[in-house]
Amino acid sequence: MFKKLIKWARTKSPWVLHFNSGACNACDIEILAALMPHYDLERFGVQLKATPRHADVLLCSGPVTKQIAPRLKRIYEQMPEPKAVVAVGACACSGGAFRGCYNVLEGVDQIIPVAAYIPGCPIKPEALIDGVAKLLGKA
């Protein structure tokens, strides 16, 4: 009963933190588009939070540059449990267009555990919504 309540609350109120780990910015714009009136992620209780301490889901876009890798890790560690990471865009999944460059890693999962991969270059807001919904369905 109590467990059910908590599970219900968790699936109904995922707060996201948006972190650009070296993206070309197109994916970031699509993430914002998903939060804007046309797609309105707040329908599902999703809210964009400013600090990792408040967030449940980390939306990472970008292949993770070498410079940002330790910071990404730190942000991830600052989030309270339970937490999930969503890799947004082809770059975040595997390096995408930047794969093989001298200054980037190959995807977010090289640094932190990833719960959902959303491919696309850039992703569509619908894809993001679908990915987050599937992630919540799994929770």
Next chain:
Amino acid sequence: MNALKVALYILVYPGFLFQSGFSTFLEWLDRKVYARMQNRRGPMYTGWAGILQPIADIVKLLSKEDIVPAAADQRAFAFMPILSLAAVFTAGLYLPVWHLRSFNSFEGDLIVVLYLLTIPSFALFLAGWFSVSPYSLLGATRVLTQLFAYEVPFFMAVLTPAVLAGSWQISKIAIFPWTVAGHWWVIPIELIAFVVAILALQAKLERVPFDIPEAETEVVGGPLTEYSGKKLAIFRLQKDILMYVGAALVACVFLGGFGALPQGGDQASIGVLGLVFGGYLGGVAGLLLGVVGLLLKTTLVVFLLSTLRAACARIRIDQIVRFSWRYLAPWSVAQFLIVLLLKAKGAV
């Protein structure tokens, strides 16, 4: 028996359960109005039209890991949310929402409520101070700066109706417009003070356009940057209750609150609703209508606050200080003078 009654008052109505329930409803309403004005829908799938969304948020936060930064002062860090929740909750107990007199009302409870409503700001400042992170420190200093801007106009605006009614008791101020038939015209007279109070309340609640302490593009999360889990949940609940208490206080003081006829003794009758339906109801029906009336008025105030939030963009910290001392404070002084003149002429 009496102790049981007081316990019921404190825990159920108008105490903890009612305050938390109604304030989460108000938060939902606020989010919905805000979303509709941005051409969005707001929460949709949590209960009917997302009405349970604030509750889901709070339950989720309660079930999350609770991190205390190593550098923070452990005890003060944990104490601040509880202090601020206790302060607003106690302030809510003094509001005359149940009876004409709340069970603990006394001559001067308006002042007590005003001071209790100041505590959350200080708790927020200390919370930011004790979490020892640059962003929370910046946010904390902004909280204090902003406090000095809006507090004086808010006090003066709320005290104007008290002077008009010649009492420091919220319930007496609330029934003052209904003491004599056709006396309700004292409500529009206080329009300036009402506007000042709404603006200052918005600043007290730290909402757009006065959300400078938690401006996420500048200082991340403000004083609450380091808070997570249960403590953040308590702060959220406190914010909702603060919105309810502030709005209900404004509704009581400016809009005639419960609305009543003193001739009926303690028996409550209806204010604006009574005028609409032509006549005063006594007894249980009047009591219920009075409660509904007060809650409607509170909702109206919250609606105004959300409209303000949707219509404005954030201003800078120096702008709010200038705005409140250049406009809000003189406006409330002018309102004060109007009321004093009216009193001197014996019009009220």
